[in-house]
Amino acid sequence: MSIERILLSSGEWWEIKGELTRGERRKIDDHTRRTGLLSVKEMQDSGLDLAAVRKMATGASVDGLVPPDMEDAMLVHGTISWSFPEPVSFESVANRTERDVASVLRRMKVLYVPSEEQTKN
Secondary structure (H helix, E strand, O other): OOEEEEEOOOOOEEEEEOOOOHHHHHHHHHHHHHHOOOOHHHHHHHOOOHHHHHHHHOOOOEOOEOOHHHHHHHHHHOEEEEOOOOOOOHHHHHOOOHHHHHHHHHHHHHHHOOOHHHHHO
């Protein structure tokens, strides 16, 4: 298993898995299904249409968008370790700054979220 260390602007670091196992992918998918995709109202407010939501439901990125619940699950299940004092959990991830989380998610999306083309093959 490969590990990538992301150096954060806060001076901390965050190590992520270079690839998810089938079981980790299922945990992320299960979490996303349990918490649900965006509500119809949230979809309309964010400008997403039904076709875009269907693509997201397959795990494909739509213009780089991933449901927030899937992002949270990727952050928890894709993290190996970090330099913050508390253990990795949904709650501790929620306590990180947007800037730090955005840096990690940018890389995770490249590694973990198939593009629309990849889901067609």
